[in-house]
Amino acid sequence: MNGVHDMGGMHGLGPIAPETDEPVFHHDWERRVHALVIASPTRGNIDAGRHQRELIPGPEYLSMTYYERWFAALSEMLVKGGAVSAEELANGVADPVAAKATPRLSPEMVAPALSRAGSYLRDAPSPPAFASGDRVRARNLSPAGHTRLARYVRGRIGVVERCHGAHVFPDSHAHGRGEDPRPLYTVRFAARELWGPDGAPRDSVSLDLWEPYLERA
């Protein structure tokens, strides 16, 4: 979706404000949101969660902090997934007739689960169409749903640097259409190709792009 989250290349979004000796969390509620997102049975997946945050209306998205967005999306996902009802969320009280669940994680499971080496690599449905060194154009697509085809590369020509094998395809995965693995490539774009004469001549930007985003150039 062409949302405000897709902000690469915009001007005027304010100064970068690094903080000296920044803590991991600034508020106790941020600790709890971070942990709740990991521990809750949202019955979604990482891509659905990302898309849920993108669905926050643009003006609100820009005015919210990161963990405010996480909290808003978590609440929506819990209701969508049926883990809690809208009434329970509004009242903060569990429906007395609903069965009590068992948490999916116990404290001793936490560290092993968080350090587990997962993978998004899958068996490829077909051989990759492109190889390192191929010139490709990022297609000019504007899907209304989730995509990682950032607007600032659409229509631009780059060079394939690397094929990562077939990875879970977020455009399908975020919408409950399965993992739909597709070849994933790192594609390098010259700054001048992206930004015209305002780009520095030697600079470049590389993105990881799935095969459906690309066409031979």
Next chain:
Amino acid sequence: MPHDHPGHDHDHGQEPPSDIALRVKALESLLVEKGLVDPAVLDAIVDYYETKVGPRNGARVVAKAWSDPAYRARLLADATSAIAELGYSGGQGEHMVAVENTPSTHNMVVYTLCSCYPWPVLGLPPVWYKSAPYRSRAVIDPRGVLADFGTELPPDVAVRVWDSTAEVRYLVIPERPAGTEALDEDALAALVTRDGMIGTARL
């Protein structure tokens, strides 16, 4: 809509809890009451991200790459495995790629669409990394961003920006500072900064 004010923790002292703090508390209570989460699990997750991961992990990786040419070669060939050799793995580090700064190339990492970041080696990202000003500017004005962080990059040094749009996460290997030949890995690791491994600073 409430806002964070970095550096000022409103959850302490005499101020009443904010609206968002109350809403988060209410959701946690509801999920606990329904048996969906265990508060001790939440404590363990917070502890993990506050004490088990962080940029010291990445600094160990960089220091070893500086000290051990065979490790550096493994890191550049297959960063996920090389990083796992040191015991670092997990969510947001499933597919690691190490990119090395040289006298002619400087690397910088961003995720323009959200805030993806290599948690096992750098911990959770700082607020500025997740914020609109950095996400918007890093790809179009990386030299301006570097200047804001105090580094004026000569025009003959190429900037390579990596926008981590998939599950691949990037770790910048900074250039080893001059005059550090006598230092061991522990001493080298102490020189490596988080921003150096994101690429918004040179060491």
